[in-house]
Amino acid sequence: MDLGVKSKLAVITGGSVGIGLAVAEGFAAEGANVLITARGSERLHAEASRIGAKYRVEAHGVAADVATAEGCAKVVTAAAQLGGADILVNNAGTGSNETIAEADDAKWQYYWDLHVMAAVRLGRGLVPQMKARGGGAILHNASICAVQPLWYEPIYNTTKAALMMFSKTLANEVVGDNIRVNTVNPGLVRTPDWVKTAKQLAGEDGFEAHLQSVADEAGGMKRFATPEEMANFFVFLCSEKASYSTGSTYFVDGGWLKTV
Ligand code: NDP
Ligand code: SOE
Numbered sequence: 001m002d003l004g005v006k007s008k009l010a011v012i013t014g015g016s017v018g019i020g021l022a023v024a025e026g027f028a029a030e031g032a033n034v035l036i037t038a039r040g041s042e043r044l045h046a047e048a049s050r051i052g053a054k055y056r057v058e059a060h061g062v063a064a065d066v067a068t069a070e071g072c073a074k075v076v077t078a079a080a081q082l083g084g085a086d087i088l089v090n091n092a093g094t095g096s097n098e099t100i101a102e103a104d105d106a107k108w109q110y111y112w113d114l115h116v117m118a119a120v121r122l123g124r125g126l127v128p129q130m131k132a133r134g135g136g137a138i139l140h141n142a143s144i145c146a147v148q149p150l151w152y153e154p155i156y157n158t159t160k161a162a163l164m165m166f167s168k169t170l171a172n173e174v175v176g177d178n179i180r181v182n183t184v185n186p187g188l189v190r191t192p193d194w195v196k197t198a199k200q201l202a203g204e205d206g207f208e209a210h211l212q213s214v215a216d217e218a219g220g221m222k223r224f225a226t227p228e229e230m231a232n233f234f235v236f237l238c239s240e241k242a243s244y245s246t247g248s249t250y251f252v253d254g255g256w257l258k259t260v
Helices: 018-029 041-055 069-081 105-132 154-177 192-218 227-237
Strands: 009-013 033-038 059-063 087-090 136-141 179-186 249-252
Touching (some): 009 105, 018 033, 018 041, 018 087, 059 069, 136 154, 136 227
Parallel strands (some): 087 136, 136 179, 179 249
């Protein structure tokens, strides 16, 4: 099936590893050009070069901290220099670990900037480019935690819930511009970060059992998704094959969500 994204420019934040990298590869495999961002430039540029060579598309790395206004502006400028974005995947993000009683304002602010303001600023900056190109697609990577909170990360739960509502609101604002906006709420995705944390908690011999215990506790399929399973869904939602989908949130969680 041709997804109709050939030669489009897809901007993916947090595209140097994990889900974002798989999404970038998914787009490139469909013939889209990609602009990936992350703070760490070495890994970012190595992956951009690899993707460009492997899929014979244009693949650019822009080192930027999207938790800052300057970082977002840098991404917007880079996309403009490439002719403008058709697709934006707001993916950069990370888990937290705190209690509400103990976390200070600075921590709340950081996650607000990373999970919400990045989407606000990049949306504000890239929507005009999409309009000029006749339309586009924006996808927000929130989390199942946006509606089914984990006890140890109240800041993550709260900011991801805000991102979900931002996505819905933006969808309403740009629906007349042929720009579709959606959210995906992933469940457990086996990224290098999960493996690293599991090794820290359970050691080299025990980490697989630890990851399995996390999946068992989630229930449903009782396994982690691969980043590629997530990417297939992301790329489809940003493609012309999903042309009637906007303003929605899709759970891709192997059955972990406990409600309808
Ligand atoms: P990873 O930690 O594997 O990758 C995160 C990516 O984001 C990296 O490229 C990182 O690069 C980049 N990044 C982090 N902070 C910033 C920043 N301030 N500015 C720019 N880039 C940044 O994450 P995952 O692939 O696991 O997760 C991706 C998204 O999916 C996140 O939003 C997460 O909340 C969500 N998610 C993940 C789940 C999972 O099980 N893995 C489940 C549900 C949701 P660098 O550090 O170099 O900046
Ligand atoms: C609009 O030009 C458009 O092609 C959307 O219809 C697609 O869903 C997306 O691929 C990007 O832009």
